[in-house]
Amino acid sequence: MKKTVVITGCSSGFGRAAARLFAWEGWNVVATMRRPEEERDLNTLPNVLVTRLDVQDHGSIASAVEAGIARFGRIDVLVNNAGFGLFGLFEATPPEKVAEQFDVNVFGVMAxxxxxxxxxxxxxxxxxxxxxxxxxxxxxxxLSLYCASKFALEGFSEALSYELASQCIVVKIVEPGGVLGTGFGRRSDAEAARTAVLPDYASFVARTREVFAGLRAARLATEDHVAQVIFDAATDGTDQLRYVATEDIKPLVMARRETGEQGYMALMRSRFGAGEVPCGKVLEDG
Structure with missing residues (x-):
């Protein structure tokens, strides 16, 4: 009997690539997105049900799950992929955008x-x-708000994995870095364009943008690479929790997880120019 996967956020990026890959591997796929009426590709593939699911609309979530079960009989895997990233200064980000970041990336996954x-x-x-x-x-x-949402997702996923092991349900986390060919960067750039740059931060923002430009230029992975990691993680039959999906982030992942706090912080501060402003005397006098 064919297995069935539900994937959120299939209109672009990792979700679309994963939906294609699972279908090519012979799975039934419930490919969900906010505007399925605009889809012209996935709905031509065999054993793919394209249906509406907006993680901010709980009614659409229940309807999508019910539609998947009605069409294919059961669901075996859920891939929580839908999400977006705010790029900009925390101080300049409106509270409603902060709420949206968590509503999609954290509360949407939970729902x-x-x-x-x-x-x-x-x-x-x-x-x-x-x-x-x-x-x-x-x-x-x-990326303070995006990081905060993904740190929350990591903690939620790990804690949930302990609870659900008692029910023979496995929880896994896939950790990609910057990837070529997704719509993620376009949305982040659009969100950033709506956010003010406070003058006091101007030199820091310019330096940080240069660092990110260098990181983007070094990207090698594509959405198909990440889709393969998603598929492998979903089908490897293990209870492994975390999978690093792209080579470019492995040095920083290792630095965070395998080095001491002082060395790690020195590395990150040097990379982003933190500490170049002569704040030390002010702190000492204070």
Whole structure:
């Protein structure tokens, strides 16, 4: 009997690539997105159901899960992929955008997970795979809110994995870095364009943008590489929790997880120019 996967955020990026890959591998795929009426590709593939799911609309979540079960009989894997990233200064970001960042990247994942759990418990098995980020392992300036949401997702996923092991349900985390060919950067740039740059931060913002430009130029992985890691993690039959999906972030992941705090912080501060402003005397006098 064919297995079935539900994937959120299939209109572009990792979600679209993963939906294609699972379908090519013979799986039934429930490919969800906010505007399925605009889809012209995935709905031409065999055994793919394209349906609406907006993680901020809980009614659409329940409907998508029900539609997947009605079409294919059962669901075996959930891939929580939908998400976006705010890029900009925390101080200049409106509170409503802060709330949206968490509503999509954290509360949306929780809502979709909650909707599928009764089905997985009834089946006494299931895999939940949450797409995190390198920014859920190490923090980056100008991405404070995105990092905060992904750090929260990492903690939620790890804690949930202990709970759900008692129900024979496995939780996994995939951690990609910057990837060529996704719509993620375009949305982040659009969000940043709406955010003010406070004059006091101007030199820091300019330096940080230079660092990120260098990181973008060094990207080698594509959305298809990440889709393969998602597929492998979902099908490897293990209870491994974390999978680093792109080579470019491995040095920083290792630095965060395998070196001392002082060495790690010195590395990150040197990379982003923190400490170049002569603040020390002010701190001493204070």
């Amino acid at each position: 979709v997970t909650r909707a599928i759990l009764p089905h997985f418990r009834e089946n006494k098995e299931g895999v939940i795979l949450n797409v995190s980020s390198g920014a859920g392992v190490f923090a980056l300036p100008m």
